Amino acid sequence: MKILILGSGPGGYVAALRGAQMGAEVTVVEEKEVGGTCLNEGCIPTKTLVASAEAYAKAKDLASYGIDFTGELRPNAKKIVQRKNSVIATQVKGIRALFKSWGITLKEGRGSFISEKQIRVVSKNGPEETLTADKFIIATGSRPASIPTFPFDGNRIISSTEALDMQEIPDSMLIIGAGVMGCEFGCIYREFGTDVTLIELMPRALTTEDPEISQIIERELKKKKIKLHTGVKVEKVTTSETGVTAYLSGGKELTASKLLVTIGRAFNTAGVGLENAGVTLDKRGAVTVNEFMETSNKDIYAIGDVTGGMLLAHVASKQGLCAVGNIMGHKEKMDYSVIPAGIFTHPEIASVGVREHQLIERGDKDGVNYKVGRFQYRALGKAHAMGEISGMFKVIADAKTNKLLGVHIIGQNASDIIHEAAVAMKAGLTAEALAETVHAHPTLAEGLMEAAEDVMGRAVHAPKP
Numbered sequence: 001m002k003i004l005i006l007g008s009g010p011g012g013y014v015a016a017l018r019g020a021q022m023g024a025e026v027t028v029v030e031e032k033e034v035g036g037t038c039l040n041e042g043c044i045p046t047k048t049l050v051a052s053a054e055a056y057a058k059a060k061d062l063a064s065y066g067i068d069f070t071g072e073l074r075p076n077a078k079k080i081v082q083r084k085n086s087v088i089a090t091q092v093k094g095i096r097a098l099f100k101s102w103g104i105t106l107k108e109g110r111g112s113f114i115s116e117k118q119i120r121v122v123s124k125n126g127p128e129e130t131l132t133a134d135k136f137i138i139a140t141g142s143r144p145a146s147i148p149t150f151p152f153d154g155n156r157i158i159s160s161t162e163a164l165d166m167q168e169i170p171d172s173m174l175i176i177g178a179g180v181m182g183c184e185f186g187c188i189y190r191e192f193g194t195d196v197t198l199i200e201l202m203p204r205a206l207t208t209e210d211p212e213i214s215q216i217i218e219r220e221l222k223k224k225k226i227k228l229h230t231g232v233k234v235e236k237v238t239t240s241e242t243g244v245t246a247y248l249s250g251g252k253e254l255t256a257s258k259l260l261v262t263i264g265r266a267f268n269t270a271g272v273g274l275e276n277a278g279v280t281l282d283k284r285g286a287v288t289v290n291e292f293m294e295t296s297n298k299d300i301y302a303i304g305d306v307t308g309g310m311l312l313a314h315v316a317s318k319q320g321l322c323a324v325g326n327i328m329g330h331k332e333k334m335d336y337s338v339i340p341a342g343i344f345t346h347p348e349i350a351s352v353g354v355r356e357h358q359l360i361e362r363g364d365k366d367g368v369n370y371k372v373g374r375f376q377y378r379a380l381g382k383a384h385a386m387g388e389i390s391g392m393f394k395v396i397a398d399a400k401t402n403k404l405l406g407v408h409i410i411g412q413n414a415s416d417i418i419h420e421a422a423v424a425m426k427a428g429l430t431a432e433a434l435a436e437t438v439h440a441h442p443t444l445a446e447g448l449m450e451a452a453e454d455v456m457g458r459a460v461h462a463p464k465p
Contacts, residue, residue: 004133009036011304012139015320020102029111053191113273142305145264172256177263178205342415350418353406373454388412393451
């Protein structure tokens, strides 16, 4: 079986490795660099900046841990970016080594369909090639959407790509969009000393998350002196030699050195020749796929952001495994019911399963069909020892069966702890089973156990209601 994959992001490269493991002859076509947006311009570089911001924050607070330090502390943007680039380079090298280990052919250039069974590859330096295969996987990903109201100029009006490579810490920054990316970058640059203002069209920050989680992160943003404007629209922006001004609905004007746009992603389907391969797109421009990751052409699969679903690296990887499994003769379906997600603000946010407002919207009002357990980070001894007491665990369970429906965490290490809940939900466990599982003390994960106990009204370390 010959498989050709367009794109080597977290979907494409994982699919390539699994295909090779299963005995397929795999070729990957990549226009930029292996690892895709996630590794080169997204997940990994952002979290590397988060690590630098957290280290700086901890260093500034050494006195509270009983450590005397009298030297000067300041963030060095150039060195922070150098460290970020070093981390990326190491990961890129690792993927290329895995490709070599498994005999995967990497073609560096832009690939596009010229027929249902042929791909033309145009490289920057080499000759043009035409490649054929038995099956194809489209894994071309997405990019920041260009919005006419605030066109990127790479200097004053920037996307996340430029935000990861700034050689100086800006004194002030406006961020359009208080979603995942906006809140993450807001926390990063505020920690480095930037005066940050978030502007959000919706009535609250992080509208994809549980409302209680949004309330807590808004409180934490306020503590950090990050200004948040919700329920407002940016009508237009203007730039000058010294900065950028955003004009909001209602007449308010805000000015800063930089304007970071974190709303919207565009699917990388243009120039891929999908019309030559009989692959259809939906009205948003995303590739249409079924639960087997098949496109309208049964010999062509699509995975990751380009399919327009959950724009998460780990979803792309799982879709890649699913697609290759089906190509190799298995019958695998994508299951999106238990997908954990992390948001790397400070404190972190993590979630899996349904949000309470989703249950309310579908009619499960007043706790009739579900019940909720909560537990505060400040009640955990480990949180106090770490100096990280902000946050909460929230467990949602079926009112009759106690089956876990959703878990939401805001607090230190939330992105790691959430996987315990994901495993429990995947196994179909109840809140009671989670509560009865002995958790080591002192740990932060004890809070999840206590929140599960609170579903039954018996959290030991919670005050009497």
